[in-house]
Amino acid sequence: MLVADNRILIIAAAEHIGPLAQADGLGKVRGLHLETLDRDAPVSDMLLKSAALVFIEVDPANAASMHRVSDIRARMPGLPLVAAINGASVSLVRTLVKEGISDVVSLPFDIHEILQVALDTAARQEAATGQSSRLAPMVSVARSIGGCGATSIATQLAAYLATQDASGRGAVIADLDLQYGSVADFLGVxxxxxxxxxxxxEGRLDEELIASVLGRANGGLSVISAPETIMPLESVDSDQLLKVIRMLRQDFGYVVLDFPPDWTNWALSAALASDVILLVVELSVASLRQAKRRIELFRSIGVESDAIQIVVNRVEKRLFRTIDLNDVSETLGHRTLGSVALDAPLVSTAQNQGALVSDIRAKSRFCKDIEKIGDMLRTGRLAKGN
Ligand SMILES: Nc1ncnc2c1ncn2[C@@H]1O[C@H](COP(=O)(O)OP(=O)(O)O)[C@@H](O)[C@H]1O
Ligand SMILES: [Mg+2]
Structure with missing residues (x-):
């Protein structure tokens, strides 16, 4: 077993350690060390030194408990830390991810969950050996209103990023629009x-399973398609989705996410995890009004202002002279990254054929504008950490 030689340290208060020590199946995890410590008690270097993986109780309502995590992270930057918490909100998970937490488990402890996370972590570390364990840059493409072109932009942008990935791992686009997803159709995949x-x-999630569900579009672009039968939005487990996303970020050079119309909790978690949220608007009152609401929503859950980038789609040359990007920026109170030309009927013609726009006309205005946006992202937000 992968975790056999590793030392797994579990730090929690007596009320959680007690039942865990009695749990069936505990013997299956060798090298397990249970340490009883109050939720905010400092953890010594001695204790951490020999650990390969640490599960630690975190009480979000307790500042010292939260601080304890960042303190360990600062002292042992390479040590995988898993937060054990009682119910997780989006903003809490975000804070924890910022602190460098690699995973989250729920309290009271479940030995199977611990085992699974330990295996995942070991597998990830194994996969990362010999290569950078840095997660690939990720872009969430969000629409202001339906039909504004988010999926069209997401697919062509993903295809462009695939051509720009120096590591040779290409890009993947995942269609999170569980009910009306059209990414695979647009790409003919x-x-x-x-x-x-x-x-x-659940526990069977691994690289092999991901490879088995991937579709392949042209030019190094892989696709995770939306479900074939409509899946209830509330049936998605945020943790599992974040695990999928994390694995994609390990396997590919770039990850692009396309979203459903409604911003449920899991969709927000995914957007929060990305480096950039590309918000697609068009020059209409309805679109700009919705965009303003979306920006407020993203800000309210703690997305950094710089992570939200506005793209104005379907810009007509003629219109462009009278309404420019500054007007959009002013209306939204947010800077605009760029615009994408209206290129009809080329875009829908390509999609109806199940082809990338660039496969049909690489030098089209649509493709050139998306390349420009892709380059700005690559040298801007997506370059961080490179
Ligand atoms: N820049 C553009 N030029 C021409 N047609 C476009 C452009 N952007 C989107 N479209 C068309 O608009 C329609 C809706 O686009 P889609 O990407 O599905 O929107 P959304 O995902 O925001 O609902 C599609 O038929 C697509 O071909
Ligand atoms: Mg769409």
């Missing part, structure tokens, strides 16, 4: 599986 297979995989 048929795959053996869908996102639903990954979301329902």
């Amino acid at each position: 048929t795959a053996r599986g869908t996102l639903a297979d990954l979301l329902h995989a």
Whole structure:
């Protein structure tokens, strides 16, 4: 077993350690060390020194308990830390991810969950040996209103980023629009599986399973398709989705996410995890009004202002002279990254044929504008950490 030689340290208060020590199946995890410590008691270097993986109780309502995590992270930057918490909100998970937490488990402890996370961590570390363990840059493409072109931009942007990945791992686009997803259709991709297979995989989620559900578009772009049958939005488990996303970020050079119309908790978690949220607007009152609301929503859950980038789609040359990007920026109270030309009927013609726009006309205005945006992102937000 992968975790056999590793030392797994579990730090929690007596009320959680007690039941865990009695749990069936505890013997299956060798090298397990249970340490009883109050939720905010300092953890000594001595204790951490020999650990390969640490599960630690975190009480979000207790400042000292939260601080304890950042303190360990600062002292042992390479040590995988898993937060054990009682119910997780989006903003809490975000804070923890910022602190460098690699995973989250729920309290009271479940030995199977501990085992699974330990195996995942070991597998990730194994996969990262010999290569950078840095997660690939990720872009969430969000729409202001339906039909404004988010999926069109997401697919072509992903295809462009695939051509720009120096590591040779290409890009993947995941269609999170569980009910009306059209990414695979737009790209003419048929795959053996869908996102639903990954979301329902639980413990079986691994690189092999991901590879088995991938569809392949042209030019190094891989696709995770939306489920074939409509899946209730509330059936998605945020943790599992974040695990899928994390694995994609390990396997590919770039990750692009396309979103459903409604911002449920899991969709927000995914958007929060990305380096950039590309918000697509068009020059209409309805679109700009919705965009303003979206920006407020993203800000309210703690997305950094710089992470939200506005793209104005379907700009007509003629219109562009009278309404420019500054007007959009002013209306939204947010800077605009760039614009994408209206290129009809080229874009829909390509999509109806199941082809990338660039496959049909690489030098089109649409493609050139998306390349420009892709380059700005690559040298801007997506370059961080490179
Ligand atoms: N820049 C553009 N030029 C021409 N047609 C476009 C452009 N952007 C989007 N479209 C078309 O608009 C329609 C809706 O686009 P889609 O990407 O599905 O929107 P959304 O994902 O925001 O709902 C599609 O038929 C697409 O071909
Ligand atoms: Mg769409």
